[in-house]
Amino acid sequence: SQTIHQWPATLVQPVGSPLSLECTVEGTSNPNLYWYRQAAGRGLQLLFYSVGIGQISSEVPQNLSASRPQDRQFILSSKKLLLSDSGFYLCAWSVFSYGYTFGSGTRLTVV
Amino acid sequence: AQSVTQLDSHVSVSEGTPVLLRCNYSSSYSPSLFWYVQHPNKGLQLLLKYTSAATLVKGINGFEAEFKKSETSFHLTKPSAHMSDAAEYFCVVSPNTGGFKTIFGAGTRLFVKA
Numbered sequence: 001s002q003t004i005h006q007w008p009a010t011l012v013q014p015v016g017s018p019l020s021l022e023c024t025v026e027g028t029s030n031p032n033l034y035w036y037r038q039a040a041g042r043g044l045q046l047l048f049y050s051v052g053i054g055q056i057s058s059e060v061p062q063n064l065s066a067s068r069p070q071d072r073q074f075i076l077s078s079k080k081l082l083l084s085d086s087g088f089y090l091c092a093w094s095v096f097s098y099g100y101t102f103g104s105g106t107r108l109t110v111v
Numbered sequence: 112a113q114s115v116t117q118l119d120s121h122v123s124v125s126e127g128t129p130v131l132l133r134c135n136y137s138s139s140y141s142p143s144l145f146w147y148v149q150h151p152n153k154g155l156q157l158l159l160k161y162t163s164a165a166t167l168v169k170g171i172n173g174f175e176a177e178f179k180k181s182e183t184s185f186h187l188t189k190p191s192a193h194m195s196d197a198a199e200y201f202c203v204v205s206p207n208t209g210g211f212k213t214i215f216g217a218g219t220r221l222f223v224k225a
Contacts, residue, residue, distance in 0.1 A: 006154070043217040044155075044201070090154055099145050100203075100213075102154035 002027035006091045006103030013110055019064075019078040021106050023091030026072065031093040033074040034100070035066055038088040050074060086110045113138045115204045117216035125224045130174075130189040132219045134202030137183060144185045145203040146176055149218075155201065161185065172196070197223045 006023045013019060025031055035047040048066035049057045056066050063082050067075045074091060091103040118133040136144065143162045147155040159170025166178040176187045185202060199220050205213040 044215040046213070088152070092155075099143075099157050099160045099205075100147075100155070101157070102147075104154045105152065107152060 002101060004091060004093055004101055004103045006106060008106060009104065010107045011109070013081050013108065015083055015110055016080045019076070019081050019108070021076040021089055023074045023103055024072055025093050028093065028095065030071060031095055033068060034092040035074065035076045036090040036092065038090060040087070044090070048076070081110045083110050113142065113204050113214050115202050115214050115216045117202050117219045119219050120217065121220045121222065123222040123224065124192045126194055127191050130192045130196065130221065132187040132200050132221065134185045134187065134216060135183055136185060136204045138204055140206065142204045142206060144178060145205065146170065146174070146187045147201045147203060149199045149201065158187070192223045194223050194225065197221055
């Protein structure tokens, strides 16, 4: 069966520190992978999208970057966190119209 | 272009009474439509999906939704609310290829009173 792992579950980081959030998928090959951010009381904002290894797309200029070093691994990074980077980060995967499967999320608080 | 509007930011019902969460969409082609549920500090879980088959879609936990093309609606219903249904619900419209064209609604927070 397909599963998605996302860690850590919670993270408190000081302003200016680096960030690395990891997401891995099992039980499927060549999925579309996504990073979403959900700010408090707001909807989901798509940050990055990947259709394959090394292929990253983003429409939202920001302080974050993403990488896909392996088919089922998706990493969200930042060199220097800002206060505005706080939020709930969700990794997801999909295959065509089957819908998204989401990870359990990472609550990031930048202090 | 696509868009999705969840008509209520908050809905409050009593336990045992029906639930109605409203969603309207617009799309220039036949979309796939989804409802997701999110409990506090958790990821989103797929409740049900419509992908151009039967217009009445049954999902998990007793939820169902009806695709009405003439009204461009995809409302989520449940005959009898349970306390465990209290959560946030997202209506989603997507082309079959996913990607950036997938649009999430702003969400509807469901409160269930004892």
